[in-house]
Amino acid sequence: MGVVGxxxxxxxxxxxxxxxxxxxxxxxxHGMIHAAVVRSPVARGLIRKLDFRRALKVPGVKGVFTxxxxxxxxxxxxxxxxxxxxxxxxxxxxxxxxxxVVAESRKAARTxxxxxxxxxxxxxxxxxxxxxxxxxxxHLFGDDNIFRHMKIRRGDMEKAFANCDVIIENEYRxxxxxxxxxxxxxxxxxxxxxxxxxxxxxxxxxxxxxxxxTTILDLPESKVRVVQCAxxxxxxxxEDVPSLLACxxxxxxxxxxxxVKLVYDRAEDMISTSKRHPGxxxxxxxxxxxxxxxxxEAEYVIDGGAxxxxxxxxxFRGTVHxxxxxKCENVKVDSYAVATNKVPxxxxxxxxxxxxxxxxxxxMDQLAEKLGINPLEFRRINILRKGxxxxxxxxxxxxxxxxxxxxxVIQASGWSPSxxxxxxxxxxLSTIFYGVxxxxxxxxxxxxxxxxxxxxxxxxxxxxxxxEIGQGMATVLSQIVADELSVPLSWVCMTPTxxxxxxxxxxxxxxxxxxxxxxxxxxxxxxxWGVLHDxxxxxxxxxxxxxxxxxxxxxxGDRKIPLLDIIKSCVAKRRPLSAEGWHISPPTSFxxxxxxxxxxxxxxxxxxxxxxxxxxxxxxxxxxxIWSAHDVGKAINPALAEGQIEGGTLQGVGFALMEEMKTDDxxxxxxxxxxxxxxxxxxxxxEIVPIIVEHPYPDGPYGAKGFGEQPLMGIAxxxxxxxxxxxxxxxxxxxxxxxxxxQRLKKK
Amino acid sequence: MKLRFRLNGKFIALEIPGAERLIDLLRERLDLVGTKxxxxxxxxxxxxxxxxxxxxxxxxxxxxxxxxxEIVTIEGVAADKRYAQxxxxxxxxxxxxxxxxxxxxxxxxxxxxxxxxHPSNEEIKRxxxxxxxxxxxxxxxxxxxxxxxxLMAQDQK
Numbered sequence: 001m002g003v004v005g006x007x008x009x010x011x012x013x014x015x016x017x018x019x020x021x022x023x024x025x026x027x028x029x030h031g032m033i034h035a036a037v038v039r040s041p042v043a044r045g046l047i048r049k050l051d052f053r054r055a056l057k058v059p060g061v062k063g064v065f066t067x068x069x070x071x072x073x074x075x076x077x078x079x080x081x082x083x084x085x086x087x088x089x090x091x092x093x094x095x096x097x098x099x100x101v102v103a104e105s106r107k108a109a110r111t112x113x114x115x116x117x118x119x120x121x122x123x124x125x126x127x128x129x130x131x132x133x134x135x136x137x138x139h140l141f142g143d144d145n146i147f148r149h150m151k152i153r154r155g156d157m158e159k160a161f162a163n164c165d166v167i168i169e170n171e172y173r174x175x176x177x178x179x180x181x182x183x184x185x186x187x188x189x190x191x192x193x194x195x196x197x198x199x200x201x202x203x204x205x206x207x208x209x210x211x212x213x214t215t216i217l218d219l220p221e222s223k224v225r226v227v228q229c230a231x232x233x234x235x236x237x238x239e240d241v242p243s244l245l246a247c248x249x250x251x252x253x254x255x256x257x258x259x260v261k262l263v264y265d266r267a268e269d270m271i272s273t274s275k276r277h278p279g280x281x282x283x284x285x286x287x288x289x290x291x292x293x294x295x296x297e298a299e300y301v302i303d304g305g306a307x308x309x310x311x312x313x314x315x316f317r318g319t320v321h322x323x324x325x326x327k328c329e330n331v332k333v334d335s336y337a338v339a340t341n342k343v344p345x346x347x348x349x350x351x352x353x354x355x356x357x358x359x360x361x362x363x364m365d366q367l368a369e370k371l372g373i374n375p376l377e378f379r380r381i382n383i384l385r386k387g388x389x390x391x392x393x394x395x396x397x398x399x400x401x402x403x404x405x406x407x408x409v410i411q412a413s414g415w416s417p418s419x420x421x422x423x424x425x426x427x428x429l430s431t432i433f434y435g436v437x438x439x440x441x442x443x444x445x446x447x448x449x450x451x452x453x454x455x456x457x458x459x460x461x462x463x464x465x466x467x468e469i470g471q472g473m474a475t476v477l478s479q480i481v482a483d484e485l486s487v488p489l490s491w492v493c494m495t496p497t498x499x500x501x502x503x504x505x506x507x508x509x510x511x512x513x514x515x516x517x518x519x520x521x522x523x524x525x526x527x528x529w530g531v532l533h534d535x536x537x538x539x540x541x542x543x544x545x546x547x548x549x550x551x552x553x554x555x556x557g558d559r560k561i562p563l564l565d566i567i568k569s570c571v572a573k574r575r576p577l578s579a580e581g582w583h584i585s586p587p588t589s590f591x592x593x594x595x596x597x598x599x600x601x602x603x604x605x606x607x608x609x610x611x612x613x614x615x616x617x618x619x620x621x622x623x624x625x626i627w628s629a630h631d632v633g634k635a636i637n638p639a640l641a642e643g644q645i646e647g648g649t650l651q652g653v654g655f656a657l658m659e660e661m662k663t664d665d666x667x668x669x670x671x672x673x674x675x676x677x678x679x680x681x682x683x684x685x686x687e688i689v690p691i692i693v694e695h696p697y698p699d700g701p702y703g704a705k706g707f708g709e710q711p712l713m714g715i716a717x718x719x720x721x722x723x724x725x726x727x728x729x730x731x732x733x734x735x736x737x738x739x740x741x742x743q744r745l746k747k748k
Numbered sequence: 749m750k751l752r753f754r755l756n757g758k759f760i761a762l763e764i765p766g767a768e769r770l771i772d773l774l775r776e777r778l779d780l781v782g783t784k785x786x787x788x789x790x791x792x793x794x795x796x797x798x799x800x801x802x803x804x805x806x807x808x809x810x811x812x813x814x815x816x817x818e819i820v821t822i823e824g825v826a827a828d829k830r831y832a833q834x835x836x837x838x839x840x841x842x843x844x845x846x847x848x849x850x851x852x853x854x855x856x857x858x859x860x861x862x863x864x865x866h867p868s869n870e871e872i873k874r875x876x877x878x879x880x881x882x883x884x885x886x887x888x889x890x891x892x893x894x895x896x897x898x899l900m901a902q903d904q905k
Contacts, residue, residue, distance in 0.1 A: 013839040016847030017854060019782020019822035026781035180882050182786045182794055183848040232784075232848030233882050266787040470846025470883045639842045643884060647845060650885035674791035674880065682873040682886045 003479045003489045004702050007639035010475045011494070012230075012468070022230035024186035024201045029259040032188070033062055035249055036109035036262070038099040038116040039272060040091035043125035043341040043667030047089055050099065051117030058112040060104035065251050072218030076247070076307075077211050078240050082141065083307035083344065085216050085247050091120060092140060092306035093343050094668045095272035097244065102252040102260055110265065125341035127667050129303040130280060133338045140306065141339040147304050148312040148337045150319040152595030154391060155330030160295035164286030166370040172283060172359040173733040174716075176661035177276035177348055177654075180679045183232020185273060186263040187245040189213075189253035196223040197250060202231045203242035204467055205507035206499050212243035213250050228497040234469035235651070236347030239509055240309055241273045270672035274346030275661065277302035277314060277337075279355030285363045291373045291381040293364075296323040296391070300335040300356055305344035311337035314345075317435070318352030320599040323391040324360040325402055325433035326382040331391040333595065342667050347509060349648065349709045353434065354655065354716065358734060361430040361717030365724065374417035375721065379406065379431050390603075393596040399705060401631025401695035402605035406431055408691045409609045409627040424616055425624075426726025430608045430714035435600025436511050436706040437699065439588035445512070446585035448505035450520035454528050454577040458487055458564050462521060463495045465505020466513040471708050472640035473513045479636055480518050480701055484525035485532075486549045486563060502580075511604070511706030514636060516583055518701030524581025531575050536566050586699055602697050604707040605631040608649075610718040614726045619742030621723055622686075623653055629691035630710060634703035638692055645690035645711045652715025654680045660735050753814045756780075756824030764811050771795050771806040774821060782822035782851045786880070793879035796852035797821050803859040803878075822851035825858050833899035834858060834892075843892035845883030853879045857893050866897055 015022060038055075052064040067074045067086040076083045087098045098118060103109035126132035132145045141147055161167060187201030197217070203209055206226040213224045226246070231238060245262055253260040264273070282299040300318055304311035315337040322333045350357075368378035383402050389395050410416065415427050438446045452462045462481050468474040474494045482489040495501060505517070536547050536554040539561055548555045552563045570577055590597035609627045614620070628645050635641040658678045662670050671677045696703025716734055724730045729744045752761045755778070764773060774780040774797070783806055786794035790805040797806045798820040825831045834857050837843070844850050853876060860867060860875040867875065872893045873886070881889060 007842075009840050010842070010844060012847075013844050016844045016850050017835045017838045018826040019851040021779075021781035023781075023784070023848065025785070026775075180880075181846070181848075182792055182880060182882055183784070183846065184786065231846065233846045235882070266789070266792075472845070643842050643845060643888060646885035646887040647883045648885070651882070673789060674787055675789070679880060679882065680886075681878075681880060682876040682890065685873065685886045685890075688885060688887055 002483045004483045004636050006637065008475065008479065008489060008637060010472060011478050012474055023183055023232055024188055024229040025263050027188060027200065027229065029188065029190055032259040032261055033102050033104055034106040034109045035100050035102045035252055035260050036113035037097050037248055038101060038113045038118060040087065040094060040096040040098060040120065042091065042120055042122045043094050043127065044123045045091050045120035046123060047087060047091060048119040048121050055101055055112040055116040058103065058108050060108035061112045062102045062104065062256060063252060064099050064101050065255060066099045069251060069255060070216050072216045075215060076243055077215050078309055079312050080308045083309060085244065092341055095343055096306065097248065100248050100252055106263065125667050127340055127342060127663065129301050129338035129340050132340045133301065133336060140341065141308065145339040146336050147308040147339060148315050150315055150335045150592065150595065152319060152322065152331050152333035152391060154393065154596065157295060157297055157330055157332045160330035161286050163288065164294050165289045166367060167284065167286040168363055168366045168370060169284040170732055172281040172362065174279040174355040174358055175734060176278050177659050178270055178661050178677055179235045179237030179275065179348055181233030181235060181237055184264045184266055184269045185238065185241060185245050187242060187249045188259060188261045189246065189249035190259040191253045191257055196225065197254060199226045199246045199250060200229050201242060201246065202238060203228055204234045204238040204469055204509065206467065206497055207465065207504045208240060208243050208507055209246045210499050212247050216247045217250060217254055226499040228467050231467060231469045235349045236351065236509065237274060238469065239347040239507060267672040270677065271669050272343060274309065274344055276348035277304065277345040277352065277355065281356055281359040283359045283363055285367060287367050287371060289371065291371060291378055293326050293328050293382045295330040296328050297332045298322050300333065302337050302352065302355065303340055303342065303345060304337045305340060305342045307344045309344040310346040314347065314352035318356050319595060320392055320435060321353040322356050324357065325384050325431055325605060327384060327388050328391055342663060349651065350713045351709065354713045357432050357713055358717045358720065361714065362720055362732065365721045375429050376410065376417050379429065383431060392599045394598045396603065399602055399633055399695045399697040400605065401693040402431060402433065404693045405605055405607040405629035405631055408629040408693060409607045412689055412691055413609050413627045415609060424726055425611065425613050426722040426724065428610045428718045428721025428725055430718040430721065432710065432714040433603045433605045434710045434713065436604050437515055437601030437697065438510060438512055438585045439598060439600035445506040448516040448520045448583050449502040450517055450524050450581040451502055452481065452521060452524040452528060452579055452581065454485065454567060456567060456571045458567055459491045459493065460485060460487060461493050461495060463498065463501040464517040464520065465497060465502045466517045467497045467508040469508060471644060472637060475640060476514050476636040477517055477521055481521055481525060484522055485528065486552060511708045514704050515700045515706050518704060519583035520581040522581065522701055523583060524579040527579035528577055531570060531577060532566050535570050535575065536561060539566065539569060602705050604705050604710050606710050606714055608714045608718040610722045612719060612722040612726055614723055614741060616727060616745060619738040619745055621657055621736055621741065623719060625687045625689065626715065627689045627691065628711060629693055630707055631693040631695050632707045633697035633700050633705035634694050635692045636702060636704055641692055642690040644708050646688045648711025649688050649715055650680050650685060652712040653684065653686065655712065655734060656716035656719040657735050749812060751811055751815055753816060754818040756820055756827065766812060768811045769807055770809040770811045770814060773811040774806060780821050780823050784848055784851060793856065794849055794852045796855045796879060798855060798859055801859065801862060803856045822855055825855055831858050833903065834861065834896040837892040837896035837899060841888050841892040841895055843884060843889040849879060849881045853881065853889060857896065861897055861900060865901060869894065
């Protein structure tokens with residue numbers, strides 16, 4: 001029997017299709033009022049005065065709250081505590097929160113917030129990270145505006161480049177990418193008479209939210225309970241940002257003693273919440289005639305915006321992935337996360353790697369071309385295989401399916417470099433990897449808890465600290481629990497993720513939920529299993545090792561006892577059938593001075609092949625088909641894994657071709673809506689062929705390793721390489737718009 | 749003002765303020781929260797309802813405009829046996845990830861399959877182009893609509 005590895009339907013699919021009210025904005029609480037946020041209209045300035053007299057006269061308005069009302073510390077805790085929750089003296093980006101208005105209706109709150117009198121003396125702003133870095137006069141962070149500088153030092157660069165037969169050196173740029181989850185950010189704070197407060201909302205990381213609320217309200221963790229509502233997409237956009245919303249709702253709720261709901265308007269969401277860091281990359285790489293990649297030198301700058309938020313850890317990932325999934329003995333990387341007067345950027349599927357992988361994979365094709373080797377063969381020569389070292393010097397011993405992913409996309413597509421060319425049609429490859437299972441970049445995240453309760457009727461209730469955000473975690477974990485306890489899937493139910501049910505289990509980020517919570521659940525189930533096994537042995541009068549469980553039966557020779565009878569017997573004897581599980585990832589070591597060591601516990605791998613058609617008249621790119629193969633260790637649910645590949649791939653198509661959030665010379669985002677910030681629609685969807693490759697990860701549940709982010713990461717370079725193949729135009733700044741390609745075609 | 753219209757098969761009469769949006773009437777006052785708000789500007793399609801059988805964005809319509817007309821929301825579609833196969837197909841093919849766009853997608857699908865029982869993939873894409881989904885890449889949604897059309901055709905035989 002067993003459901004692990006099966007294409008079962010989502011456990012929560014039924015309620016979602018019928019439109020049940022599960023999302024934060026669907027909920028109402030007695031006496032609930034609504035909040036709206038007063039924000040900075042300028043990129044940098046000194047707050048001269050705040051005048052709320054007009055705002056307070058709007059009918060239904062209940063109050064306005066500023067930093068002066070904060071009982072605790074005015075800061076949003078994350079990595080470095082440099083971000084105020086509400087601005088005090090200075091504002092540092094357009095959209096920075098200054099005050100919170102509450103009113104009887106959302107409309108009244110928003111109207112009042114829009115007419116709040118905010119007097120600001122505008123100051124010169126830093127908008128370009130390359131100019132902001134080491135700026136002499138304006139210091140937004142430290143004395144150099146650098147949130148973090150990271151390095152990789154490996155081999156001898158001078159000697160290596162001197163020995164190369166070909167060298168390619170270029171600059172690449174990638175823009176902001178907006179998460180564009182369809183559910184805007186939403187949160188509700190409910191204060192209770194016992195001095196506790198409950199937060200319910202759309203989020204990825206309930207324990208981050210708890211920390212933020214305890215910080216600003218000066219409450220002990222035991223008094224703040226955070227419960228996740230159904231969450232309408234995250235992709236990293238609901239990692240740290242919900243901490244801000246929770247505080248914006250909690251402060252007035254705490255002060256007034258009534259529930260407060262806060263939902264961002266779409267434009268407000270796009271202007272004021274995190275996005276993918278714009279990236280600037282200077283890349284030089286070289287190879288010898290035999291097709292071996294000999295040297296990689298990269299400088300990578302990401303625009304972190306006004307506060308550090310997650311930039312330091314985003315940079316860690318970008319740095320570790322800066323040379324791609326290749327063997328290379330000589331590598332020098334310098335990467336910088338830089339402060340500017342723009343919205344703080346943060347986590348987005350891929351976390352600093354899609355930007356630099358665009359450069360890595362574009363370089364690989366250019367090197368191959370200069371060497372006269374086809375891009376497939378060039379990759380085959382250089383990809384990581386068992387026993388090889390990554391560029392951080394990490395020896396990879398297990399679960400390395402990279403070559404198979406490459407073989408499988410080639411097989412599935414029937415394409416080869418010698419396939420005859422059609423005019424305007426091209427094929428492009430990318431091979432990538434992604435550190436998963438966590439490691440040095442998130443040591444404090446490398447633990448998670450779970451609780452499992454087996455009831456008298458055989459039904460199982462479990463709780464974890466990671467969240468379902470659409471990726472399918474609830475289903476995958478239910479499948480694991482069902483198999484671990486040998487019960488049907490329909491008997492298993494997950495509670496909404498709630499900080500009061502399990503110990504701090506870290507965030508839902510870094511493709512970690514299946515492996516981390518899956519392992520913690522296995523640990524809990526094993527404890528319950530011990531009790532059941534022991535009880536079955538008593539009932540059968542046998543030693544425990546001779547008992548097998550199958551199809552809900554305990555079997556020993558020809559004797560069989562239904563599992564339910566064993567459970568009932570345990571209950572009658574008052575034996576506990578509830579257990580807490582815990583999982584800690586294996587240790588890693590990483591030297592941040594040299595960028596050498598074990599950066600991640602393990603790696604997931606992928607190969608993508610894109611087929612495009614370029615209109616020579618207009619420059620327009622149509623993606624005809626994408627084959628995308630991913631080594632996921634083990635697909636607990638292949639249908640959901642395919643869903644991750646398809647969805648991530650289309651986000652990658654958006655990043656490659658159309659998504660471009662722009663700011664004007666005042667640092668204002670000029671296209672904060674779906675009619676101007678274009679994401680792919682059903683009509684933009686190419687045929688996507690998802691291919692699952694399984695090289696089991698020994699420390700993952702059933703061999704699974706995380707991979708949810710990876711499908712987005714290699715799509716842009718595959719498409720850029722395909723465009724080059726189709727019409728001989730190499731574009732090095734995303735997105736690959738028709739205008740850019742047409743300009744270049746015109747010059748040919 | 750007094751508003752009378754047909755909602756999910758039942759006649760409704762109630763007092764409304766003149767400037768109330770249809771989505772607010774549905775969600776805030778009638779507690780039909782299956783209709784979602786994603787942008788408030790008619791750009792994402794999460795708030796799609798049927799107005800006299802045609803899919804429209806309920807954030808762009810004033811409640812007053814539906815006087816004497818018929819509105820069907822996701823709750824109405826879900827309760828209608830004719831559309832049961834659409835919901836089943838969405839659930840079983842994996843067309844739902846976060847689920848926030850699903851009600852609007854399903855309402856648009858109901859409108860499409862009323863008009864065309866055997867749409868091609870291109871026709872499905874065209875009919876759903878106004879409903880944004882950020883999770884699925886649309887593959888399994890298109891598959892679900894296609895499957896629903898087959899199942900509905902079988903049911904009719």
